Amino acid sequence: MTVEANPLAETPRSALSQAEERWRLTLDHSPLGMALVSPAGAFLRVNPALCEIVGHSAEILIGLTFQDITHPEDLEMDLALVDECLLGQRTSYRLLKRYLHADGRQVWVEISVALVRDEDDVPLHFVVHVEDVGEQMVAQAQVQALVSELAARTAELQRSNGELEHFAAVASHDLRSPLSVISGYLELLAADHGDTLDARGRGYLDRAQDAAGRMMGLLDALLGYARLDGDVLRRSPVDIDLLLDEVLADLSADACQLAAHVVRRIAPGGLHADPELVRQLLQNLVANAVKYRAPERALEILVELEPSGGDWCLSVVDNGRGIAPDLIERAFDMFTRDEADPTPGAGIGLATCRRIVARHGGRIWAEPVVGGGTAVRCLLPGRRVLA
Amino acid sequence: MRVLVVDDDPDLSLLMEIFLTRRGHEVLLASDGRDGLDVLGREGVDLVVLDWMMPTLDGIAMTRAIRADPRVRHLPLLMVTARHDHGEAVAAGVDEVLGKPFTGTVLVATVEDLGGRSLPTGASA
Numbered sequence: 001m002t003v004e005a006n007p008l009a010e011t012p013r014s015a016l017s018q019a020e021e022r023w024r025l026t027l028d029h030s031p032l033g034m035a036l037v038s039p040a041g042a043f044l045r046v047n048p049a050l051c052e053i054v055g056h057s058a059e060i061l062i063g064l065t066f067q068d069i070t071h072p073e074d075l076e077m078d079l080a081l082v083d084e085c086l087l088g089q090r091t092s093y094r095l096l097k098r099y100l101h102a103d104g105r106q107v108w109v110e111i112s113v114a115l116v117r118d119e120d121d122v123p124l125h126f127v128v129h130v131e132d133v134g135e136q137m138v139a140q141a142q143v144q145a146l147v148s149e150l151a152a153r154t155a156e157l158q159r160s161n162g163e164l165e166h167f168a169a170v171a172s173h174d175l176r177s178p179l180s181v182i183s184g185y186l187e188l189l190a191a192d193h194g195d196t197l198d199a200r201g202r203g204y205l206d207r208a209q210d211a212a213g214r215m216m217g218l219l220d221a222l223l224g225y226a227r228l229d230g231d232v233l234r235r236s237p238v239d240i241d242l243l244l245d246e247v248l249a250d251l252s253a254d255a256c257q258l259a260a261h262v263v264r265r266i267a268p269g270g271l272h273a274d275p276e277l278v279r280q281l282l283q284n285l286v287a288n289a290v291k292y293r294a295p296e297r298a299l300e301i302l303v304e305l306e307p308s309g310g311d312w313c314l315s316v317v318d319n320g321r322g323i324a325p326d327l328i329e330r331a332f333d334m335f336t337r338d339e340a341d342p343t344p345g346a347g348i349g350l351a352t353c354r355r356i357v358a359r360h361g362g363r364i365w366a367e368p369v370v371g372g373g374t375a376v377r378c379l380l381p382g383r384r385v386l387a
Numbered sequence: 388m389r390v391l392v393v394d395d396d397p398d399l400s401l402l403m404e405i406f407l408t409r410r411g412h413e414v415l416l417a418s419d420g421r422d423g424l425d426v427l428g429r430e431g432v433d434l435v436v437l438d439w440m441m442p443t444l445d446g447i448a449m450t451r452a453i454r455a456d457p458r459v460r461h462l463p464l465l466m467v468t469a470r471h472d473h474g475e476a477v478a479a480g481v482d483e484v485l486g487k488p489f490t491g492t493v494l495v496a497t498v499e500d501l502g503g504r505s506l507p508t509g510a511s512a
Binding site for chain 1: 396398399402405406440469470471487488489490491492
């Protein structure tokens, strides 16, 4: 029930107009807290919803001012806005603030306040609507906490990525120098004393030189993999033919001889990607096709680029030994390699490919080829036209 | 040729010295860029092989110092490095970059090619 302070309750109840009765009913049943407040801040009239919000009975609230129940930290702002209304600088305001509940806890509310003046422009009272936004604030705080946590985790991830890249660069550099020394002295040993070694001794030397060479390849691959995340993706039109020429030249001293085994089926125009990364992708895939060729038949490699919906499918298909069926799912995981296959490899190449494709927002998979061989297909998103 | 080899790794310096002296070149050694510039100040050399990452004065700074000095700016410079960003070295003024690790054969071939380019008369070997 609405309780009124004396100044507004002078009229005998029997004489209340219907309008006044409707106003009282509205106050009593409004889900929003409502109050009339004197220019000095005293509650003149309050409704049950406001009593519920602040935990005071109407009788007690009528004896208080809004200053009494406003959180001290929020009071200054509220009073400043009240003054602006009284000085005629504004007629109303909204404010997010805290009340102090009767039980001592703070209650977040959003208040809408309008000043009512009489015919002579003298301030009569404020009409105040009060909405309990505690749940909203809790939800907002939770969202804020989640956003902060996400930001912290992203920063942590970026930091650890940066560290990984830095580690890979340092490791690659610092390991490369002693490796230079090892392979250099092995080279000297072979050149100067190779003749004096027996077959077994030369065998040891060959193994040591092979291992040094493999270690070099491993360092390069690790560094290349770690770098993938750091660099910015630089998309531009990609000329697969040109990249393929470069890759073949890199892979073989006799690029023409290797090129004779490569069939190209390149659909014109359209692939929009980071050319350096696509070059690495092609390099890894073609190198694998060469490395895992089937000794019993002539090497054939098909490099194909074709449109697929709005996207592009880049495939490297070979007639080699193929990927063991139990490995085909895991072939793109780091350090996965076929232990039964004596061909040296670190298991980084296809992991690098997957990372490159993923960075372009695409996917990569391998399929067995009938008659032997592997088709590695990369679906790379086409250029999106933004409206 | 008289070659100055500047590298802070004594094992690698010795290795390069062996590779080059076996081919009849004379080798002077310096352990960092500052030491290398000192040697250049008092000895005449035909070519400089220098590492990139070195204490006190690195290979890039040494390259810039050489290119700014009229007495030695003409010297052919070969950088040997484990770093990948060779473009920066070339921009600083080196003539060739050799990635680590390199074979002795490649080192000698590169040095002789570079020295031959700047000494068309083939005055020394």
